Amino acid sequence: MSSNDSVLHHNILVVDDEEDLLELVRYTLAKEGHSVTCVDTGEKAVDSVRQSLPDLIVLDLMLPGIDGLEVCRRLKGDLKTREVPIIMLTAKSEERDVITGLDGGADDYVTKPFSPRVLLARVKSLMRRKDAELRTQHDTIIQIRELVIHPGRHEVKLQGESINLTYTEFALLQFLAKRPGWAYSRSQIVDAVKGEDYPVTERSVDVQVAGLRKKLGSFGGNIETVRGVGYRFRA
Numbered sequence: 001m002s003s004n005d006s007v008l009h010h011n012i013l014v015v016d017d018e019e020d021l022l023e024l025v026r027y028t029l030a031k032e033g034h035s036v037t038c039v040d041t042g043e044k045a046v047d048s049v050r051q052s053l054p055d056l057i058v059l060d061l062m063l064p065g066i067d068g069l070e071v072c073r074r075l076k077g078d079l080k081t082r083e084v085p086i087i088m089l090t091a092k093s094e095e096r097d098v099i100t101g102l103d104g105g106a107d108d109y110v111t112k113p114f115s116p117r118v119l120l121a122r123v124k125s126l127m128r129r130k131d132a133e134l135r136t137q138h139d140t141i142i143q144i145r146e147l148v149i150h151p152g153r154h155e156v157k158l159q160g161e162s163i164n165l166t167y168t169e170f171a172l173l174q175f176l177a178k179r180p181g182w183a184y185s186r187s188q189i190v191d192a193v194k195g196e197d198y199p200v201t202e203r204s205v206d207v208q209v210a211g212l213r214k215k216l217g218s219f220g221g222n223i224e225t226v227r228g229v230g231y232r233f234r235a
Contacts, residue, residue, distance in 0.1 A: 010127055011035045011052075015045040015068070016060040016089065021112075025058060028116040029123065042066035046074055049081050056126055058119070061090040061101060069104045076105030076166055083154055085126045085167045087119075102207045107168045108194075125194060129171060142177050144233070147219060149174055158219055168193060169212045176223060181235035183226040205230075 012029055016022045017040045026036045037054065039045050042063045049057070057075070061068040068088060075081040088106040090097050101109050108122050142149040148157045154170060156163040165173065171193045176184065184192075186205045209231055213220030222234040 009033065009035070010055040011037070012056050012058060012123070013045065013048055013054040014038045014058045015042070015063065015071070016040065016058075017063055018060075021060075024116065025119065028120055029058075032120060034123075040064075042068065042071040045071050049075060049084065050078075053081065054084060055130065056123060057084055057086045058123070059086055059088055059106070061088055061097070069100065072101070072104045072106055077164065079164070082164055083167060085130060087122055087126065089114075098204060099207050102168075102204055103211060105166045107166060126167075129193075130167070142174065144177055144180060144222070147177070147216075147222075149177055158216060163215055165212070165215060168208055169215070172208055173212055173223075176231060176233040180233045183229045183232040185230040189230060 012034050014022060014025045014029070014036060015038075016025065019040075022038050022040065026038050029036045037048060037052075039048055040063075042065050045057070045059065045063075046066075048054075059068045059071060063071070066074075068090075072086055072088065075084065075086070082105075085107045086105065088101040088104075088109045089112060090101060090109065091112040098109050098111070108126060110119050110122055142151070146159045150156075151174060156165055156170065156173065172189065175189065175192045189205055209223060213223055216223075224232050224234055226232055
């Protein structure tokens with residue numbers, strides 16, 4: 001499969017209330033072979049996703065009516081839509097806004113103004129991860145005590161109960177749980193979960209880990225911080 005083939009035929013929903021930006025993103029993605037649907041409000045975004053599930057969503061944080069954060073929370077809280085990767089767009093570059101988006105369930109973020117090439121690189125990265133997961137339907141189930149991770153189903157169960165994880169949280173948990181006891185640096189985690197040379201702050205990795213620990217409850221303590229290194233899953 002060529003590099004171009006890997007990005008063709010994906011259905012992407014773009015949500016932004018700025019007409020010029022909406023057209024720029026639509027053109028950039030369509031030029032790469034994607035099928036693009038554009039809407040300009042959070043309400044339309046939720047309705048669109050529930051009517052036809054996209055492969056990925058590019059979602060502006062600041063929207064009229066319900067904002068991007070609320071849209072993200074609703075979609076990630078729905079079993080039918082939670083696995084759709086979301087890239088959050090924000091005009092704010094402050095760390096707290098990035099953290100807010102990630103904490104709300106976004107899988108990635110791009111700050112405005114941005115180069116179309118940067119957005120396209122982020123889209124390709126998420127699509128490569130998603131496509132790779134589809135090719136690992138027969139991966140061995142990971143089981144650590146009462147935690148069961150099923151890569152093919154993109155499913156995590158703890159004591160028999162399903163855990164609602166974002167796309168990135170699932171990838172992070174799977175990566176750490178594959179080799180219990182091994183310590184990984186934040187940069188190694190980013191390379192494995194996001195792709196090599198991905199421009200992300202160490203703080204955003206910490207946010208994802210914190211969110212994962214919270215969802216796992218008392219079992220979350222098995223994701224240990226290794227001082228001066230990064231993280232490991234307790235053996």
